[in-house]
Amino acid sequence: MALRRLPPLRALEAFMRTVRLGSARAAAEELGLSPSALSRRIANLEEFVGKKLFTRARQAMQLTDEGHAFYEAVAPQFEALARAVEGQSDNMSLLRLHLGVLPLFGSQRLFPHLGELRRLHPLLHIDIDTGAHLEDRVGDTLDAAIILSRGPEKGLHAVRLDENMVHAITSRELAEGLSSTPSEEQLSKQTFLIHNELPESFTAWKEELGMRDLEPAAIDHYDSGQLMLEAAAQGLGIAIMHDDHRRRAADPRLTDLFDVEVESPYSYWFVCKPTALEERPVRLFHDWLVKAGL
Structure with missing residues (x-):
């Protein structure tokens, strides 16, 4: 059976990072590329799929409708591929997440489900911090946090987990x-x-x-x-x-x-720096938490 032709993975990675970071410049910095090199990779992907994925104006890149549909279709498969390789590799190192959690949320809502998370991602390990001022330490001593707040500070990626x-x-x-x-x-x-x-x-x-x-x-x-x-x-x-x-x-x-x-x-919120979503431990936990609806 003939193998299907695959898109250039480096080009696909450049596309995914640009969408998730919301900035071509930030994506280029994350990948160690020049902006022009990143643009060429995305152009290669557009040529492969035969669709215009971004509009370009004054160095800004925005998803087209076709680009948005492409991202929605490919993102879960891209993550599944990463999980599959992770699960079959003996050389993969542990994934370490430094997470701030309020004790009551941890004991009542998070810990009863962490076994499920471990089964899905056996290499993901979490350091739990229940100290004070969790939101202020995100991006410093914490990769992410679950806080109880009227609304997180601007500049943080935030997901509201409930209303009470x-x-x-x-x-x-x-x-x-x-x-x-x-x-x-x-x-x-x-x-x-x-x-x-x-x-x-x-x-x-x-x-x-x-x-x-x-x-x-x-x-x-x-x-x-x-x-x-x-x-x-x-x-x-x-x-x-x-x-x-x-x-x-x-x-x-x-x-x-x-x-x-x-x-x-007040509501419970998951918060992290926007760029932290490109770090695999943060992304895995974020996606699992949102899907689990704890």
Whole structure:
């Protein structure tokens, strides 16, 4: 059986990098080519496929409709080829990803699925960092991060992973001692548990209840969502958290307080530098995370 004629792989790589980086100049730098050499490679690919993949004007390159369709068709196959070679090569080195993760997201949403990722990409290994200021360290000590934010900084590639509702979460025992409808008099005598980096969740919750000026007996601050849930389960206060956190915890000691749902100002985001998507560990994790819908 005759082999099908394959496109020039170097030209295909030049095309893929140009699309993913959004810049011919950046792609040329990544490949160690001059802009004219990169342009020649892409011209060779256009000649091979018989289609105009880019428009060129003033050194800028933009995908044509045919170029976009070509990318959508070829990108998954290009990645599959890389995986196939990776899986059959004894000389491939480990792929190392330095990932920043908030502990609660890690324990509830990421780690239950990492076995699947390992089976798909056995050479991909992840160094986990749960330290502070994850977003600020992306591109420095971190290749990528999963953060909880109102919106990542400009200049980062960002994928929104969810949208959430804010709930008041507490122990069943404490909830039984409160009336079933919100009472500012009762709530002013309670302790509330608030995450240091998510103060506007409490503001949004109070406004939804029509108690903007509510002053509780105390506000205890935490830098760990996991510890907030445990403190709430122990009856130490009312935790203002995402409904998703309590649901995934599946802790029978916990319950929602009142039948009130408030749209959260914060969401989980995957963030990295745009150029980091050209690094294989980042790309593999990014694509898997988006497809898995964690």
